[in-house]
Amino acid sequence: QVRLVESGGGLVQAGGSLSLSCAASDHTFSDLTMGWFRQAPGKGREFVATITWSGTITEYADSVKGRFTIARDNAKNTVYLQMIKLEREDTAAYYCAASRLWKPKKEYEYGYWGQGTQVTVSS
Numbered sequence: 001q002v003r004l005v006e007s008g009g010g011l012v013q014a015g016g017s018l019s020l021s022c023a024a025s026d027h028t029f030s031d032l033t034m035g036w037f038r039q040a041p042g043k044g045r046e047f048v049a050t051i052t053w054s055g056t057i058t059e060y061a062d063s064v065k066g067r068f069t070i071a072r073d074n075a076k077n078t079v080y081l082q083m084i085k086l087e088r089e090d091t092a093a094y095y096c097a098a099s100r101l102w103k104p105k106k107e108y109e110y111g112y113w114g115q116g117t118q119v120t121v122s123s
Contacts, residue, residue: 002026002112004096009117012086016121020081022096022114030074033099035110036081038092038119045095047105049081059103063089086121093118 003025012018022034035050049060049070058070069082079096094117097110104110 002029002032002098004098004112004114006094006096006114006117009094009119011120011122014086014088014121014123016086017082017084018086018119019083020094020096020117020119022079022081024077024079024098026077026098029077029098031100033101033104034070034072034079035097035099035104036070036079037095037097037107037110038090039095039116040089040092043092045107047107048094050099050103050105051079052103057103059105083119086119088121088123091119091121 006022008020036048037045038048039045051058051070055072067085072079096114098112099110101109
């Protein structure tokens with residue numbers, strides 16, 4: 001069982017930056033593909049970014065390309081999401097997720113989820 005705990009959410013003004021972290025409990029973290037999803041009020045959960053086990057391949061949703069960066073530190077069992085130039089539309093609960101699949105982008109392709117951390121962008 002992989003336990004994921006997100007941190008770093010908060011309130012930020014539009015145009016600002018925020019960094020999220022997700023700590024994993026599993027010693028096989030370095031074997032896992034990690035991803036970030038988000039869910040805005042009244043909407044479904046949407047893919048944000050994913051990173052392969054080695055950290056060499058990343059993929060992003062079109063809406064965040066050029067603004068968000070996913071990274072990982074396997075020595076610390078932690079994955080990060082650096083967000084810059086935040087927009088009001090980025091307001092959502094952000095979820096960290098783990099998968100044993102190759103470059104997963106669908107919610108059902110992830111078997112482990114964190115509890116989420118809220119990001120609110122004000123104008």
